[in-house]
Amino acid sequence: MRSVFKRIGLAVAFSPRIEALLAEATRLKRLWGSELVLIHIGEKDESGSQRMSALVQQVGLQPDEVRVFWESGKPAKTILQVCKREGIDLLIAGALKKENVLQFYLGSIARKILRKADCSVLMLIEPSVEEKGFKNIVVNADDDSPYMMQALRLAFKIGMLEKATWLHIVRKLKLYGFLSAAEQYSEREYELNRNNLVQSEIEDVQQLISTIPHEGIKVNIKLVSGKSGFELTQFAQRKHADLLVIGGSPMRLSILDRVFPNDLEYIFSDLPCNMLIVHPGKEEAYE
Numbered sequence: 001m002r003s004v005f006k007r008i009g010l011a012v013a014f015s016p017r018i019e020a021l022l023a024e025a026t027r028l029k030r031l032w033g034s035e036l037v038l039i040h041i042g043e044k045d046e047s048g049s050q051r052m053s054a055l056v057q058q059v060g061l062q063p064d065e066v067r068v069f070w071e072s073g074k075p076a077k078t079i080l081q082v083c084k085r086e087g088i089d090l091l092i093a094g095a096l097k098k099e100n101v102l103q104f105y106l107g108s109i110a111r112k113i114l115r116k117a118d119c120s121v122l123m124l125i126e127p128s129v130e131e132k133g134f135k136n137i138v139v140n141a142d143d144d145s146p147y148m149m150q151a152l153r154l155a156f157k158i159g160m161l162e163k164a165t166w167l168h169i170v171r172k173l174k175l176y177g178f179l180s181a182a183e184q185y186s187e188r189e190y191e192l193n194r195n196n197l198v199q200s201e202i203e204d205v206q207q208l209i210s211t212i213p214h215e216g217i218k219v220n221i222k223l224v225s226g227k228s229g230f231e232l233t234q235f236a237q238r239k240h241a242d243l244l245v246i247g248g249s250p251m252r253l254s255i256l257d258r259v260f261p262n263d264l265e266y267i268f269s270d271l272p273c274n275m276l277i278v279h280p281g282k283e284e285a286y287e
Contacts, residue, residue: 007089008090010092017127038052039078040069089120123274134243137245155167166217166218167220168239171201206221
């Protein structure tokens with residue numbers, strides 16, 4: 001099977017959670033058949049080199065299994081420059097837990113990376129040195145992202161490698177035309193037309209996944225009718241998902257997007273679980 005991601009990047013900041021993040025990156029490197037690149041923003045000196053070597057040894061990596069880059073500059077901008085220069089197609093980062101509450105938030109550097117990265121980004125909310133894996137995956141199947149199909153293929157591919165139990169596919173039920181004409185319907189016609197609309201959306205999703213291998217994974221198709229970002233977050237929480245897969249935005253957020261939070265902003269403001277934003281390069285298709 002082709003590598004899920006050819007080259008994984010991890011920004012190393014010597015924070016208290018860095019051993020857990022590096023352990024997760026190492027697990028994914030080996031499971032997904034990827035190369036691993038570590039990026040540290042800071043001057044390389046003897047003390048830093050010793051800490052880096054100790055970290056690599058603690059997670060069981062051999063020196064020839066990882067490349068380390070020591071860089072200087074603004075963290076988010078420099079990390080993204082290294083990703084582009086080194087051909088990294090997945091960048092792993094961590095989200096922070098809000099103090100005393102069961103919520104996670106993105107710091108300014110993580111938000112810049114998510115908004116501006118040319119590669120896919122995996123945001124981990126509770127990295128662990130113990131192997132847990134992604135067993136319960138939710139993937140967004142709205143067609144408002146040009147990478148929706150890549151997100152679906154990637155979610156199934158990860159699910160098969162991780163031996164996931166469930167893969168939940170969430171799609172927004174498009175009611176715009178239906179609601180504007182609803183006043184013309186009798187109660188019976190309303191129910192009949194709505195049921196037909198629901199069935200049509202389910203068949204469309206079934207057609208999308210009919211050519212994607214997913215042996216051994218139970219599939220659940222969920223239609224939502226509200227704000228898709230909010231509904232997606234709520235659904236992932238109810239299902240106790242351990243990974244949410246979303247197709248990325250093709251461009252940076254506009255001024256209107258900043259004033260009126262879009263789907264991704266809803267999710268960024270209240271992360272329900274680990275999150276993978278799929279933003280493949282031109283040559284990547286995740287076939």
